Amino acid sequence: MKLTTAQALVKFLNQQYIEVDGQENKLFKGIFTIFGHGNVLGIGQALEEESGDLEVYQGRNEQGMAHAAAAFAKQKLHQQLIACTSSVGPGSANMVTAAATATANNIPLLLIPGDTFATRQPDPVLQQIEQAHDPTISTNDAFKPVSKYWDRITRPEQIMTALINAMRVLTRQAETGAVTLAIPQDVQTEAYDYPDYFFKKRVHRFHKRKPDDYELNQVVSLIKEKQRPLIICGGGVRYSEAGNVLASFCETYNIPFGETQAGKSAVVSDHPLNLGGIGVTGNFAANRIANQADLIIGIGTRFTDFTTSSKQLFQHKDVDFVSINNSDYHASKLDAHKLVADAKIALEQLNQQLLQHDYHTSYKDEITHIKKEWQEEVRRLYNVNNQSSDFTPEIEGHLDEQLEEYQKVLQASLTQTQAIGVINQHITDDSIIVGSSGSLPGDLQRMWINRRPNTYHLEYGYSCMGYEISGSLGVKLASPQQEVYAMVGDGSYLMLHSELITSIQEGQKINVLLFDNAGFGCINNLQMDHGMGSFGTEFRKRDQQTRQLTGDILPISYAESAAAYGVTTYTATTPEELIAAIEDAKKQSVSTLIDIKVLPKTMTHGYDAWWNVGIAEVAKNSAIQQSAKARKEKLASARKY
Numbered sequence: 001m002k003l004t005t006a007q008a009l010v011k012f013l014n015q016q017y018i019e020v021d022g023q024e025n026k027l028f029k030g031i032f033t034i035f036g037h038g039n040v041l042g043i044g045q046a047l048e049e050e051s052g053d054l055e056v057y058q059g060r061n062e063q064g065m066a067h068a069a070a071a072f073a074k075q076k077l078h079q080q081l082i083a084c085t086s087s088v089g090p091g092s093a094n095m096v097t098a099a100a101t102a103t104a105n106n107i108p109l110l111l112i113p114g115d116t117f118a119t120r121q122p123d124p125v126l127q128q129i130e131q132a133h134d135p136t137i138s139t140n141d142a143f144k145p146v147s148k149y150w151d152r153i154t155r156p157e158q159i160m161t162a163l164i165n166a167m168r169v170l171t172r173q174a175e176t177g178a179v180t181l182a183i184p185q186d187v188q189t190e191a192y193d194y195p196d197y198f199f200k201k202r203v204h205r206f207h208k209r210k211p212d213d214y215e216l217n218q219v220v221s222l223i224k225e226k227q228r229p230l231i232i233c234g235g236g237v238r239y240s241e242a243g244n245v246l247a248s249f250c251e252t253y254n255i256p257f258g259e260t261q262a263g264k265s266a267v268v269s270d271h272p273l274n275l276g277g278i279g280v281t282g283n284f285a286a287n288r289i290a291n292q293a294d295l296i297i298g299i300g301t302r303f304t305d306f307t308t309s310s311k312q313l314f315q316h317k318d319v320d321f322v323s324i325n326n327s328d329y330h331a332s333k334l335d336a337h338k339l340v341a342d343a344k345i346a347l348e349q350l351n352q353q354l355l356q357h358d359y360h361t362s363y364k365d366e367i368t369h370i371k372k373e374w375q376e377e378v379r380r381l382y383n384v385n386n387q388s389s390d391f392t393p394e395i396e397g398h399l400d401e402q403l404e405e406y407q408k409v410l411q412a413s414l415t416q417t418q419a420i421g422v423i424n425q426h427i428t429d430d431s432i433i434v435g436s437s438g439s440l441p442g443d444l445q446r447m448w449i450n451r452r453p454n455t456y457h458l459e460y461g462y463s464c465m466g467y468e469i470s471g472s473l474g475v476k477l478a479s480p481q482q483e484v485y486a487m488v489g490d491g492s493y494l495m496l497h498s499e500l501i502t503s504i505q506e507g508q509k510i511n512v513l514l515f516d517n518a519g520f521g522c523i524n525n526l527q528m529d530h531g532m533g534s535f536g537t538e539f540r541k542r543d544q545q546t547r548q549l550t551g552d553i554l555p556i557s558y559a560e561s562a563a564a565y566g567v568t569t570y571t572a573t574t575p576e577e578l579i580a581a582i583e584d585a586k587k588q589s590v591s592t593l594i595d596i597k598v599l600p601k602t603m604t605h606g607y608d609a610w611w612n613v614g615i616a617e618v619a620k621n622s623a624i625q626q627s628a629k630a631r632k633e634k635l636a637s638a639r640k641y
């Protein structure tokens with residue numbers, strides 16, 4: 001079959017299927033494109049002539065469209081994908097951040113950037129970097145450290161093995177991430193006689209690894225010896241659709257569990273054994289139980305510093321670790337007893353074994369009590385009102401003097417925790433929230449109440465600013481029947497919100513809940529918590545006298561700016577305005593944005609967890625010196641690896 005390399009690529013993608021629970025579906029729903037000279041006459045031509053079943057989307061920013069594609073795959077539990085193609089040079093460079101985000105989170109993402117000429121005839125072509133010591137280097141080499149598979153197709157026939165390998169990585173949940181196939185613009189257009197068998201229908205299946213008997217027996221013996229185990233429910237529980245199995249396993253043996261950002265909403269929040277968020281951005285219920293647990297059983301978790309509180313959370317003198325993970329690499333962390341297997345199969349087999357031993361933990365009513373205590377704290381946080389006479393910000397002693405000025409400029413009669421409470425109580429139970437960066441992920445992991453499974457979509461492996469709105473578009477494409485809400489800070493909104501326009505173009509309604517606190521709030525907290533002043537993190541004009549960024553607060557109407565795109569917008573400065581906006585937004589068919597003005601320093605803050613961050617060991621400021629000293633002391637109580 002005589003085709004160009006690009007035509008062969010498109011034909012091949014159309015022939016990929018996936019079978020899940022006996023049902024076969026197309027693996028690729030579509031392809032995001034931003035055309036330039038690096039791809040328009042090759043991949044662009046192939047898609048124009050015969051795109052098959054691929055829906056061709058037009059992105060606005062390559063990073064944004066690739067985040068959208070990754071979010072689509074995440075929400076679809078890896079069972080369907082959207083590919084992305086960019087031009088050469090800056091277009092491809094823009095996708096590097098999204099590739100890294102997908103890889104850090106183990107999300108399958110196929111990226112097809114254009115590349116400089118394989119023949120080198122016109123070199124240097126527009127947007128070619130030119131490294132004098134190595135002419136094979138192009139911008140696309142920057143994808144190597146952030147991809148799970150990387151290839152450059154310098155001859156048309158190479159696309160065959162490249163695509164076979166790409167599918168291997170995209171459909172292997174334990175090892176997946178970004179797959180980059182860089183195709184020089186001349187090679188995209190070159191003809192080749194491809195064999196018919198390359199285009200035969202291929203049906204992929206996830207490899208659901210079963211536990212090894214030895215590892216299973218080891219873990220059963222260990223659990224039997226323990227009185228106070230705690231399970232950490234990670235993203236792997238969701239990808240293996242093991243939420244119900246986890247819940248009944250925990251009920252059978254009375255084992256409580258905490259949630260990571262990726263694992264949250266595998267099981268609804270009010271399950272009696274669900275302690276909620278664990279770790280740095282966790283709550284005191286999960287963290288206190290973790291502190292005294294004699295066995296930590298991680299399921300589908302990478303044990304990041306946010307989950308383990310920089311390995312300082314687990315203080316029981318005899319604590320041991322079990323790690324159930326389909327990746328040998330992640331299962332080996334913390335010197336854990338590893339059980340390398342699919343989460344659902346592992347839990348089912350563990351259950352069969354444990355049932356023979358009449359095992360039960362020693363927890364009495366402390367789980368119920370501590371959960372209740374935390375629920376009361378959430379209720380308090382949902383009701384922190386900056387208009388009341390006894391108001392104090394959750395984070396006191398940082399900007400106390402400036403709060404009045406913020407209140408005036410932002411017109412903010414809302415606290416951040418209160419706004420989140422209002423949203424949680426007024427959006428429908430099946431709505432999906434999307435987030436990734438700033439102070440919101442901490443608040444959400446702690447305070448967000450999930451009433452339906454798989455309604456919490458947080459990217460916190462890379463915590464990439466700009467994912468929220470791009471990701472919401474991908475989530476909406478994955479779940480068109482559900483309302484989708486991007487939970488985004490003003491800083492992240494300003495960094496990247498281009499795909500909001502794509503949502504309008506596609507008629508895919510997303511709702512942006514923009515928390516305007518006029519600054520990089522969480523970083524301001526971080527610096528001031530560790531002895532620094534407020535430096536470079538508030539959105540203030542340059543003071544013409546001091547030449548510092550300490551002038552007036554920058555007032556921005558995000559509602560007005562988004563309205564110009566055709567988004568239905570609202571500004572909310574009070575709980576009543578926020579409720580009215582949420583209710584009205586539900587009635588809209590186009591994307592909406594609520595510009596929520598919140599007072600800085602009113603987000604949640606620290607609940608029995610520590611985060612190891614580098615602190616200057618030499619500083620003129622004595623508060624920093626003390627902070628550096630305190631860090632060393634704390635570090636002494638953390639595990640070394």
Ligand SMILES: Cc1ncc(C[n+]2csc(CCOP(=O)(O)OP(=O)(O)O)c2C)c(N)n1
Nearest residue numbers: 438439463465489490491492519520521522
């Ligand atoms: C792409 C990217 N750049 C930088 C950071 C570091 N960073 C994390 S949060 C943050 C500020 C976020 O500000 P905003 O979105 O307004 O949220 P807030 O903390 O105010 O709630 C920065 C700069 C990041 N996570 N991602």
Ligand SMILES: O=C1C[C@@H](O)[C@H](O)[C@@H](O)C1=O
Nearest residue numbers: 436437438439441463522
């Ligand atoms: O540096 C960071 C600090 C975190 O608090 C924040 O959520 C995250 O986005 C980040 O990058």
Ligand SMILES: [Mg+2]
Nearest residue numbers: 489490519521
């Ligand atoms: Mg902010």
